[in-house]
Amino acid sequence: MPGPGSPVELRELPLPELEENAALLRVTCSEVCGTDVYLREGRLAGVPYPIIPGHVSTGVLESIRGTITDIYGRPFHEGDRVTFLDVHKTCHQCWFCLVAKASTRCPHRKVYGITYGVGDGLCGGWSQYVYIKPGVRCIRLDGVSDELYMAGGCSLPTALHAVERADVRFGDTVLVLGAGPVGLSTIAFSSLRGAAKVLCIGAPRIRLDIAEKMGGTVLDFTRHSIAERTDWVLTQTHGRGADVTIECTGVPEAVTQAMRFTRDAGAVVVVGQYTDHGETTLNPHLDLNKKHLEVRGCWGSDYSHFHRAVDMLQSPNAALKWSSVPLRAVELSQVNQAVDLVASGAVVKALVRPNA
């Protein structure tokens, strides 16, 4: 990806010489997601173009120099099928890491496929090989196929984090705004968390069909006014609004709507505002104070979310949910079309197979 606004180009790059305790991953699948759309459009700040996109990938460890281990201290071996956490270099030395314990706000983080440039090495998955730098955290995909993992992909830790931050209680009605990959994984995790009912307001129909398979009761927002959507939520909730609403849309106004769809003393999680789409307006008396409402922004994810998301996929119940997500796989040469399909919402989940 040469720069903002330009299509992705294929380039030949040399294979890196491995540092001590580094590895080379032969990529099986790499995700094409909404972030990649934003990256091509140039909507993210601080991206060191040109970059190799592809922040979430699976593959096989082709060569290892020195030792890399999992978090149980077990060494990885060449030939192991793994994925890795795209977020790298969380420092564990700064005030955010050590005192606030808010490592997703550590200023030293780097992200494969997003904040590493081509000059930093093979740090993106839309490539035949990814360079696993020393300290990058890999995880074995035991009992989880590449395709199942990719059905969730980057939305897995994001949605797990959001649902955890939502403090869902047994018997809650959770409302998910948006039916993109994060919305769908949020529906699945809400359902797995003990919500008695999961509602989803989203579009298009193709995604809502999957939302239903993942446990959601759905409403197509393109066919219903705000007033109708509100009525629908109230009807589903004994007239009081959702216990928890999780915003996964990216549209600023959806944050205010989320507050209004939620019952008094409920909670809203804002996880869809990944990039700057502008402002929204709200009434602090009616929307926050008198409602005794909590609104929780939710940024990124850490190793804990990633690890536990993979653990969850090993349970049959969870696997069933994500296996209903259709995948559109393309070769490396067709990646721009894949980005187009994601941008238009025509596919739910696209991926590249660089070695296919």
Next chain:
Amino acid sequence: MPGPGSPVELRELPLPELEENAALLRVTCSEVCGTDVYLREGRLAGVPYPIIPGHVSTGVLESIRGTITDIYGRPFHEGDRVTFLDVHKTCHQCWFCLVAKASTRCPHRKVYGITYGVGDGLCGGWSQYVYIKPGVRCIRLDGVSDELYMAGGCSLPTALHAVERADVRFGDTVLVLGAGPVGLSTIAFSSLRGAAKVLCIGAPRIRLDIAEKMGGTVLDFTRHSIAERTDWVLTQTHGRGADVTIECTGVPEAVTQAMRFTRDAGAVVVVGQYTDHGETTLNPHLDLNKKHLEVRGCWGSDYSHFHRAVDMLQSPNAALKWSSVPLRAVELSQVNQAVDLVASGAVVKALVRPNA
């Protein structure tokens, strides 16, 4: 208070006949607070004018019919010096009380001095007597003078609730926006909660002087631009913003400012938006999502906040803080002037002595 926009008038009303398990309180002090200003202006919805204002009062139990007890089951006696929780009739039978356990959003609550009309009896403290209906919860003022209690008054449970909801940690820097009675009590409780530093942006100078006595480091917002205020907060916090900001102003824009004064992964409590003063604008990406911020509306208080606030006043450390609040006491005939003084900010805390 005959109706919105009209001054308070003195009226003679008959003493009530006591129901079983009710009492008559001879009022010593009753508060004149910002809510009373709003009541006179007609800014609160659903007020059954004409009303007897005065929601927080102290007095002596003049007569009791049947038995009224404290929460330890001990009966009250005639002659006991008490205060009582103005919030009444929380039902403990509805979904909000029993399932959400959010009793401050119980739709059956009634509030002395605000949502009871003259037709409901002597249900306000700007009166020589208050009728303590069956079920109203009184508390003895053991070791706490009427004046000390009134120095906090209705702001005590409100501020205790807000600081509790703020989840202050040891070592935090808490920023309080506003130096009215709620702001001042919030400074005191934040300081008593283990904050290493409590900042306050407010005005006028007379209130900021008290804010300092209660444990605050202060800035007069009338003399500093938003940019200067931001710089001041950053300078006080190693450049990262307050760990927790508690909004006690009533100005909608202050909610957005609170979010911007707060560090990433911090928290904002909104407790000042007691009435509808309109909208504010914010950027959900920058102000919520990327910041990983929590914003918590905080409505009203319940018996627990009230009870523990009175318990706190019994500790010398806490008593010292509130004893620095100057009180302006007036006779019943001068209550309109007291409301004027509160409205103008010329006094910090005014009260009526109806039997003086």
Next chain:
Amino acid sequence: MPGPGSPVELRELPLPELEENAALLRVTCSEVCGTDVYLREGRLAGVPYPIIPGHVSTGVLESIRGTITDIYGRPFHEGDRVTFLDVHKTCHQCWFCLVAKASTRCPHRKVYGITYGVGDGLCGGWSQYVYIKPGVRCIRLDGVSDELYMAGGCSLPTALHAVERADVRFGDTVLVLGAGPVGLSTIAFSSLRGAAKVLCIGAPRIRLDIAEKMGGTVLDFTRHSIAERTDWVLTQTHGRGADVTIECTGVPEAVTQAMRFTRDAGAVVVVGQYTDHGETTLNPHLDLNKKHLEVRGCWGSDYSHFHRAVDMLQSPNAALKWSSVPLRAVELSQVNQAVDLVASGAVVKALVRPNA
């Protein structure tokens, strides 16, 4: 049940005259559970024998005097199929209710079928009719059959409370000790809460088979030594022990074992010690302090647990779990045999149909 150690006798009692806002329930099913075994053995303190046992029951409202409503304020009608919360008279006026907000420790609680005697009226479900006193909280069984509800019965709110108190996280391994009704419901709720794996150590085989259907991986403790059980838990958990252990056995030593089966910085919930079976021994350095372990006693349940448990049964996923519990129904005349079967563990769940 005439007294401790005596078998249950059939007696004819007059139908009560209804007070205002009371009702008469024609009983369809009433549970025979471990508590009833203890009641017949006289192991519970403070039981006002003779009593009518049967604390959890379903039925049809035969007659209503005045108005009784659900927590949404909707009136019940004669002919409605309902169940009701056996715990009654939680006072909402004492320190435990109002300040600690620990209503299960309210000293004023009375429990149908346990702490009401025959002299208090028809306050137990092993009877053709139950007198629904004013203030007893009923709930409609919409979409939930009597049999499905009874498959969980009194273990539903108990287990929901225990699992909630366990703070299960996504991806956790939960270990349940015991495979009686509370153990089984705890397995089901743990699985519905997002545990990646639920282990159960229990017996006999008939119950372990159901434990597996409810989501558990099981070990028969009668065939394995403590050392073998420990090895099994460690093998299932990467060598570190369960993240959360929930004790549902009633055996004092199981509490110490639970602590030793749990990983460092994990949690143990103690919910099985419903009656006094004596003491256990532990090493506070090794079992608590160095482990950084939390041990949480869990007593009773409140309306919130009851209400949400019924809500959960309306979700197909949950219904599937409890529908795997076999029920043994008897007539009123055979209730002593049903107690025997429960005492011996020969049946998982027994119930009486007093009007069959």
Next chain:
Amino acid sequence: MPGPGSPVELRELPLPELEENAALLRVTCSEVCGTDVYLREGRLAGVPYPIIPGHVSTGVLESIRGTITDIYGRPFHEGDRVTFLDVHKTCHQCWFCLVAKASTRCPHRKVYGITYGVGDGLCGGWSQYVYIKPGVRCIRLDGVSDELYMAGGCSLPTALHAVERADVRFGDTVLVLGAGPVGLSTIAFSSLRGAAKVLCIGAPRIRLDIAEKMGGTVLDFTRHSIAERTDWVLTQTHGRGADVTIECTGVPEAVTQAMRFTRDAGAVVVVGQYTDHGETTLNPHLDLNKKHLEVRGCWGSDYSHFHRAVDMLQSPNAALKWSSVPLRAVELSQVNQAVDLVASGAVVKALVRPNA
């Protein structure tokens, strides 16, 4: 300290050559605490004798090679007056660090003065110099004298952690068992946290006098039977027991007593069982389950506790509390006597000044 059971000997060791990003600290004060008594007695497992004791020390950075920074990224300079976190090498790579986020149970931790042997270098404070290895976290003592810091010393992060884990609420009565350094700091932090009352059962009188200055109401356990102590606690708490009890004694039976001194639905924190003193006996029905009690072991501390403890000392309120602790300072040659004094309880806090 050559080995278990032997007195400390003075030895001459060479000054180390500094690695990159390491430093040499000229020690001003180093603590002599209960851990050192245990170390000399050989009661701690896994200590690599011979060791240089002294895990908490203050001093001046004499020389720095490369760069060492504080958590704000600011470099330290030679001549800076600092202290450092004795816990070192928390790995931030294992399951406990990354998934459980329970870094005090990270198996890779090393502790200056305890788990480093003489062969590891100058890793204890009873020495003229301490070698600050790469990665050791120092903190400037701005506004905090060496003596004030040492008045708390290693008890500061321990007690802050324990009080934080106790979840003290405004208005609580906290009971502290034990009046050693951890007990005293626990009293101070409980008082700073918003407890309305802090009780302490301990001995000897010299320590109880300080406990009173730090905010405690005290009882000498050597003069009162268990029954009298229980009565005293009940009298102080409206007959219900302490809201929170924090065990700081090291005596196993104190853990069971703590449970019995605590009210239903309250909490016990166990922080005093630092070494293995054997077992205790409890009744899980009466002491845990029916009480709905939480018992929380509390192990060690992390950088967050250490950092915020130092921040707290900068507030005048906190400084006042710890300045009431008398210090007994000795030269290096008298350190065995200092250990004797600590062991006998004859002094509250002893320290070594190796360069005096």
